[in-house]
Amino acid sequence: MRLDEAALDAYTDQFEHDAFRHEVLDHYDVPSDGGDFARWLAGEPDPSPDVIGPWAQWVRAQRQRGASVRRLRVLTESPSEYLRFEAAWAYRANVAAGEDIRVLDLTEQARPLGLDLREFWLLDGQRAAVMTYDDAGRFLYADTIEGRAGRVIRRSADIAWAAAEPFEAWWARHPEYHRARV
Numbered sequence: 001m002r003l004d005e006a007a008l009d010a011y012t013d014q015f016e017h018d019a020f021r022h023e024v025l026d027h028y029d030v031p032s033d034g035g036d037f038a039r040w041l042a043g044e045p046d047p048s049p050d051v052i053g054p055w056a057q058w059v060r061a062q063r064q065r066g067a068s069v070r071r072l073r074v075l076t077e078s079p080s081e082y083l084r085f086e087a088a089w090a091y092r093a094n095v096a097a098g099e100d101i102r103v104l105d106l107t108e109q110a111r112p113l114g115l116d117l118r119e120f121w122l123l124d125g126q127r128a129a130v131m132t133y134d135d136a137g138r139f140l141y142a143d144t145i146e147g148r149a150g151r152v153i154r155r156s157a158d159i160a161w162a163a164a165e166p167f168e169a170w171w172a173r174h175p176e177y178h179r180a181r182v
Contacts, residue, residue, distance in 0.1 A: 003142040008121075008129055011144065015123040019062065020157050021071040022120045026080040029137040040085040040179070056097035063098040071101045072160050073167070074117065078107060082137075084177050091167050102164035103171075112163045116156035128153040 003011055012019060032055075059069050071094070079087065091101050104115075119131040121142075128150045129142040145153060171177075 001144045003129060003144065005139055008131070008139075008142045011127075011129055011142075012121045012123065015067065015127075017066070018068045018070065018122075018124055020122040020125075020161075021069075022074070022116075022118070022122065022157060022160065023071065024074045024076070024117050024119055025133060025137055026077070027082040027137040028133070028139075030139065036089060037082060037085050040089055041081065043179075046089065056093060059094065059097040059099045069099045070161070071099060072157070072164055073101065073103045074115075074160065075103060075105045075107060076117075079177055084179065087167070087171055087177065088179060091171070095167060101167035102161060103167055104160050104164040105170065109163065112159045114155055114159050116153060120153055122150075122153055122157050125154050125157075126150060 062069050071091075073083075073086075073091075075083070095101055104112075119133065121129045121131075123129075126146065128145040130145060130153070131142040132140045134140055
């Protein structure tokens with residue numbers, strides 16, 4: 001089934017115990033940014049963890065009911081300015097809210113056999129939404145994959161998660177990606 005953005009939001013809200021987000025793009029142009037990237041580029045001070053507001057509340061609600069929210073960031077090259085912003089402002093706040101984030105840095109290790117380099121959500125290890133973006137990083141649509149067809153996605157998620165390191169450890173090892181403090 002093909003999903004627009006609203007349908008994707010509804011689809012990804014329906015899970016029992018695990019929501020897994022697999023990210024590979026080096027830039028996203030999404031309305032939920034709310035101008036945060038521009039403020040980061042302008043050198044504004046780091047915001048409080050509440051910068052992600054509704055997302056943080058959603059993550060906390062999932063964690064309180066006993067579900068996990070995981071994100072895997074795959075890097076195929078040094079992080080773009082956008083990914084540095086995402087790490088500094090969003091990922092740090094997401095982790096504080098209870099999201100489990102790992103980085104699979106393919107500039108530091110070989111690409112694991114079976115790694116899928118598509119953007120997707122995997123819900124409860126059973127249902128996937130494979131997302132398509134345009135060249136500017138704008139979301140176009142997602143296609144759902146369920147049942148047996150989702151095995152490739154589930155296997156890739158397991159492989160990537162096992163090979164990745166916790167975001168906090170990766171971020172601490174890479175101060176060269178941090179914005180200089182003023």
